[in-house]
Amino acid sequence: MASVDSFASRPGWSAWKGINVNVHQAGVCTPTHAFASTIGNVPGAGPDDALEMILAVMK
Secondary structure: OOOHHHHHOOOOOEEEEEEEOOEEEEEEEOOOOEEEEEEEOOOOOOHHHHHHHHHHHHO
16 A cells, blocks of 8 residues: 655655545645545545555556
8 A cells, every 4th residue: 555655755756645524635746746636425435545546547
């Protein structure tokens, strides 16, 4: 599973994840791109799942 720390350790990259009223969010910024993901109303989902969605798109 991806972690915020693994993205943030790359030069010029940053990442975050959070929860806002049962909506799980994550974001990753690279020197040239910004990615964001939101998951809502999915039983068992969490912020890590939102981060994994970003990783899948980046591959």
